Amino acid sequence: MSSREQILARVRAAVRDAPAVDIPRAYRTGGPREGLVELFAERVDDYRAIVHVVTGDQVAATIGAALAARGVTRLVVPEGLDEEWARAAARAEGDEAATRALVGDDPPLGAGDLDAAGAVLTGCAVAVAETGTIVLDTGPGQGRRVLTLVPDYHLCVVRAGQIVGSVPEAVARLDPARPLTWISGPSATSDIELDRVEGVHGPRTLEVVIVTDR
Amino acid sequence: MSGAFLGMPAFPANAAHAVQDSQLRYNLRKATHTIRGKRAAVVGELPDWAELRAAAAAIKDEALRDLDTHLLTLEAAVTDAGGHVHWAADAEEANRIVTDLVKATGETSVVKVKSMATQEIGLNEALAAQGITAYETDLAELIVQLGDDWPSHILVPAIHRNRSEIREVFLSKMAEWGRPAPDGLTDEPRALAEAARLHLREKFLSAKVAVSGANFMVAETGTLVVLESEGNGRMCLTLPETLISVVGIEKVVPSWRDLEVFLQLLPRSSTGERMNPYTSTWTGSAEGQEFHLVLLDNGRTKVLADEVGRQALRCIRCSACLNVCPVYERAGGHSYGSVYPGPIGAILTPQLRGMGSELDRSLPYASSLCGACYDVCPVAIDIPEVLVHLRAKARHSPAERAGMRAAGWVLDKSVRLAKAQRLGSRFRRLAPKRLPGPLAGWTDTRDIPEIPAESFRDWWKKTDGGRR
Numbered sequence: 001m002s003s004r005e006q007i008l009a010r011v012r013a014a015v016r017d018a019p020a021v022d023i024p025r026a027y028r029t030g031g032p033r034e035g036l037v038e039l040f041a042e043r044v045d046d047y048r049a050i051v052h053v054v055t056g057d058q059v060a061a062t063i064g065a066a067l068a069a070r071g072v073t074r075l076v077v078p079e080g081l082d083e084e085w086a087r088a089a090a091r092a093e094g095d096e097a098a099t100r101a102l103v104g105d106d107p108p109l110g111a112g113d114l115d116a117a118g119a120v121l122t123g124c125a126v127a128v129a130e131t132g133t134i135v136l137d138t139g140p141g142q143g144r145r146v147l148t149l150v151p152d153y154h155l156c157v158v159r160a161g162q163i164v165g166s167v168p169e170a171v172a173r174l175d176p177a178r179p180l181t182w183i184s185g186p187s188a189t190s191d192i193e194l195d196r197v198e199g200v201h202g203p204r205t206l207e208v209v210i211v212t213d214r
Numbered sequence: 215m216s217g218a219f220l221g222m223p224a225f226p227a228n229a230a231h232a233v234q235d236s237q238l239r240y241n242l243r244k245a246t247h248t249i250r251g252k253r254a255a256v257v258g259e260l261p262d263w264a265e266l267r268a269a270a271a272a273i274k275d276e277a278l279r280d281l282d283t284h285l286l287t288l289e290a291a292v293t294d295a296g297g298h299v300h301w302a303a304d305a306e307e308a309n310r311i312v313t314d315l316v317k318a319t320g321e322t323s324v325v326k327v328k329s330m331a332t333q334e335i336g337l338n339e340a341l342a343a344q345g346i347t348a349y350e351t352d353l354a355e356l357i358v359q360l361g362d363d364w365p366s367h368i369l370v371p372a373i374h375r376n377r378s379e380i381r382e383v384f385l386s387k388m389a390e391w392g393r394p395a396p397d398g399l400t401d402e403p404r405a406l407a408e409a410a411r412l413h414l415r416e417k418f419l420s421a422k423v424a425v426s427g428a429n430f431m432v433a434e435t436g437t438l439v440v441l442e443s444e445g446n447g448r449m450c451l452t453l454p455e456t457l458i459s460v461v462g463i464e465k466v467v468p469s470w471r472d473l474e475v476f477l478q479l480l481p482r483s484s485t486g487e488r489m490n491p492y493t494s495t496w497t498g499s500a501e502g503q504e505f506h507l508v509l510l511d512n513g514r515t516k517v518l519a520d521e522v523g524r525q526a527l528r529c530i531r532c533s534a535c536l537n538v539c540p541v542y543e544r545a546g547g548h549s550y551g552s553v554y555p556g557p558i559g560a561i562l563t564p565q566l567r568g569m570g571s572e573l574d575r576s577l578p579y580a581s582s583l584c585g586a587c588y589d590v591c592p593v594a595i596d597i598p599e600v601l602v603h604l605r606a607k608a609r610h611s612p613a614e615r616a617g618m619r620a621a622g623w624v625l626d627k628s629v630r631l632a633k634a635q636r637l638g639s640r641f642r643r644l645a646p647k648r649l650p651g652p653l654a655g656w657t658d659t660r661d662i663p664e665i666p667a668e669s670f671r672d673w674w675k676k677t678d679g680g681r682r
Contacts, residue, residue: 003511004301007463010515011282017521021276027265027475043488111419111453131489144501145452145494149445150419168474176435176470177295179500182477182493187445190485191354191370192377192403194245200353200407201414202445202492 031165036129037212040163043132047185048198049206059157060088062209063121066155067100070205074101075119076109076151078143082123085157089121105143114150120203121155122148125180127163128170132185134158134208135170137178145181154183154203160212224576228549229541238546241376246537252486253534253590259488260478270479271594273472274528277433277464278518284433284466285509291436295498297505302460304512305335311508312337312425312458313344319456321346321422327440327450328352329427330368330531331460331510333553334566337425348425349391349417351446353410360387366547366555368533369484374546377401384409392417407444414446424450428461429530430476431507434469437497438507441480441490451494456504463509464518464527476530479592483532513566522603526561528593533558535587535597541580550577557587561600569608578604613652635669642667 001009032039037053045051054062063085067075077086090099103109103117123141124134134156136142148154164170174180187202198204222228232238257263277284289299302308316324324341326332326348338348338359350359357372358365361383365371372380381401388395393413399405426447430439438459440447451457467476481490499505518524536542536556547555551573552563560577569575578601587597610618624630638645642665648657668676676682 002301003303003307006303007301007509007511007515008282008285010511011285011463011518014515014519014524015279015281018275018279018524021272021279023272023276024265024268027262027269029474046488047491115415115419128489133489138501145448149448149452167478168471171471171474171477176432176437176495177497179497180493180495181448182489182495184487184489184491186491187443188491189353189403189407189444190249191352191357191372191444192380192406193241194249194370194373194485195403196485196487197403197407199404200411200444200446201351201418201449 027168028166029168031130031169033165036163036165037160037210039165040127040129040132040158041210043129044185044208045132047132047188047206049185049208051208051210053210053212055212059209059211060084063088063155063157064091066207066209067119070119070153072100072119072153074103074117075121076105076114076117076143076147077102077121078105078141078147080140080142081121082141082157085121085123105147108144109147111146111150114146117151119153119155120147120151121157123157123159124162126170126173127158128165128167129163130166133170134183135174136181136183137174139178145179148181148183149202152203153205153207155207155209156183157209157211160210163210222551222573224572225545225549225551225580226576228551229545229580232546232549233544235546237376238374239544241374242543242546244376245370245373246543249486249537253483253537256482256486256488260482266475266479267592267594269475270530270592271528273467273475274593275525277466277468278524278527280468281463281466281518284468285463288431288433288436288466289509291434292498292505292507295436297436297498297507300506300508302508302510302512308335308460308508308510308512309337309340312460313341313346315456315458315506316341316346316423317344319423323347323349323421324423324425324458325349325351325417325421325450325454326355327424327426327442327447328355328371329425329460330553331427331462332425333365335460335510335512337460349414351414351418351450352442353407353444353446356410356414357383360384360391364548365553367536368531368554368556368558370533374548377403377406380406388413418446418449418453421450421454423456423458424454426450426457426459428459428465429480430473431461431466432468432470432473433466435497437470437495439473439493439495441493443485443491445492448492448494451496452501452503454503456506458506458508460508460510462514463511464514480530480532483534483590483592513568516568517562517565520565523561523565523600525595526558526565526600528595529558529562530593532592534590534592538586538590539581540584540586541582545580550580552577557581557597557601558595561595561597561604564604564608569604575608578602578608632669632671636672638665639667639669
C-alpha cells in the first residue's frame with residue numbers, strides 16, 4: 001500500500017465515529033461603512049508606515065515629493081502602472097532637466113537588479129481599513145511578487161474605492177488563483193524580547209498614498 | 215521527532231533545573247508579559263471575537279472529520295495548478311522525499327522559512343547527513359541555529375535569549391555561516407535585525423531551493439498560506455526556482471472563505487498585531503516556480519483517532535497558550551523536551567510520540583490545570599480536558615494503582631465507606647502529620663485534613679439533620 005493510501009485509510013478509520021459539524025458563522029462579515037479612508041490611514045500609520053491622504057489632482061506632486069525626499073534616482077515600475085503616476089515618478093522636482101530612471105520588468109529583472117534599484121512604485125488590488133493592510137495580486141500596476149520585496153523602499157498608491165472595511169470583505173474580493181501578498185506596514189520582527197522592530201528583509205520603508213474620491 | 219530531545223529526563227527534573235536560572239526566568243517573564251498585554255488589546259478591539267473563535271473551532275472540526283475528502287480535493291487542485299503532491303507517512307519518509315527533491319536540483323544548500331513541521335521531523339539534520347546545508351532565515355531560528363541551541367517557543371524559538379545574549383551569538387558565530395556580524399554591533403534590537411538582514415541577503419539573492427511549511431492549506435482551491443513578519447518568508451517563497459513545502463495534514467481548511475476567520479484570529483493571538491506584516495498565498499506553481507507539497511502524517515492520524523485528544527489538531531500554532539501559562543513562564547520551553555512546548559505541547563507531544571518515555575508520560579502533568587490556555591486559545595482547544603484525559607491514559611506506578619483500587623473499592627458501597635470513616639475516627643489520633651516515604655512529597659507542601667470525631671452521615675443520623 002502506498003503512503004497515500006495508508007494515510008487516507010488511517011484517516012478514515014480514525015474519524016469513523018466523529019459527529020457531524022455545523023459551522024456557526026455569527027461573526028461580522030461586513031465591516032465599517034463610514035470613514036474608511038480615515039480608519040485605513042490611521043491603521044497604516046500605527047505600523048509606522050508613512051501615510052498621505054490626497055485628492056486626485058495632488059497624486060503626481062505627492063509621488064514626486066516622496067521620491068525626492070528619499071533621494072531616489074532609480075525605481076522599479078511594474079507593467080500597467082497608471083501613466084500619470086509613472087510620469088510623476090520620472091520627473092524630478094524643481095529641476096526640469098533632471099529625471100529619475102524608471103526600470104521596467106520586461107525582460108524580468110534579476111534579484112541583483114532589484115536590489116540595486118532600491119525603490120518601487122505600485123498600486124494595489126484591495127486594502128483593508130480595520131487592519132491597515134494592502135493586498136497585491138500581481139495584477140496591472142503591481143507586478144511580480146519580488147518587485148515589492150527586494151527594493152528597500154515601497155511607495156504604494158491606494159485608491160479610496162479599493163479600501164474595504166474588514167478582512168472578510170477583502171477575502172471575498174480576491175482571486176485565490178493569483179499569488180497574493182498581504183502587506184501590513186514595513187517588514188518587522190518581534191523575535192527579540194517579543195517587541196516589534198521595523199526593518200528586516202522586506203522593504204524597510206513603506207509609504208502609502210491614499211487617493212480620495214473628492 | 216527531532217533527535218535532539220531524545221533521552222531527556224522527565225519534565226519535573228527539567229523544570230527544577232530551569233527555575234534555578236534567574237536570567238531565563240527574567241527573559242521569559244519580560245517577553246511573555248509584553249505579548250500578553252498586546253494580545254489582550256487587539257483581541258478586545260474585535261466585538262465578535264467569541265463568534266470568530268466558535269467558527270474557527272467548527273471549521274477545524276469539520277476539516278478533520280472529512281479530512282480524507284479534503285486532502286484528495288487539495289491534491290487535485292494543487293496538481294491542476296502545476297504543483298506536485300507527495301505523501302509522507304512518517305518523519306523518515308518526509309525527510310527522504312525532501313532530500314531526493316533537493317538532490318534532483320543539484321543544489322547543496324537550501325534556504326528555510328520557519329516551520330514547526332520540519333523541526334518536528336528533524337529535516338535539517340537529515341539534510342546535513344546527505345551533505346545539504348539548510349539555512350534558517352527567520353531571525354529567531356537563525357539565533358537558535360547559530361547558537362547551536364534548541365527552540366523554546368513556537369513563535370519565537372529564541373525567546374529564552376535576551377538582546378545581549380543574541381549579540382554575543384551573532385558576534386561569535388555569524389562568520390562561520392557566512393557574512394560576519396558588523397563591527398561594533400550593539401545590542402539594540404534594530405542593530406541586531408540589521409545584522410541579520412545583511413547576513414542573509416546574499417543567501418536569499420542566490421538561493422535556488424527553498425523549504426517552507428504553511429499555516430493553512432485551502433482544499434477547494436489548492437492554495438497554501440504563510441503568515442510572517444520579516445520578509446524572509448517572502449524571499450524564500452518567491453526568489454528560488456524550486457519551492458518544497460512540508461505541511462501536516464491537519465493544516466487543511468475546506469474553503470477559501472474560511473481564511474476570513476483565521477486571518478483575523480492568528481495574528482492577534484500570536485504577535486498581538488491586527489495583522490502580521492506579510493501574508494503570502496499561492497496556488498500550485500506560481501510565477502513559473504517548481505512547486506512540491508509534502509503532506510505529512512507522522513502520528514497525526516493517531517491523534518485523530520482519540521475522541522478527546524483529537525481537538526489538539528485544531529491548533530494553528532499561535533502560541534498564545536504558552537504566553538499565558540504560569541508553568542511555561544517559569545519552566546521555559548526546553549523543559550518540555552519537544553519542539554512543541556507549553557500547554558499545547560503537553561497535549562500534542564505525548565499524543566504524537568506516544569507515551570513510551572518517562573518524559574512524554576510526565577508532560578500531561580506539566581500543568582496546574584488553571585485553564586488560562588483554554589481561555590486564550592483562538593480555536594477553543596480545551597487543553598485542561600485533554601491533559602486530564604491523557605493523565606488517565608498514562609501508565610501509573612503499582613503503588614498508585616493499588617491505592618486507587620483500594621479507594622475505589624471503599625467508595626463503591628456506602629456501607630464500606632461508613633465503616634472506613636468510623637475506623638478513621640476511632641484511630642484519628644494516630645494519623646501522622648506527614649506521610650511516610652515517597653508520599654511525603656505530597657505533605658511537604660500540604661496539610662493532611664483533620665479527621666473529625668464522627669462522620670457527617672453519622673451526625674445526620676444521630677441528630678436527624680440537627681433537629682434533635
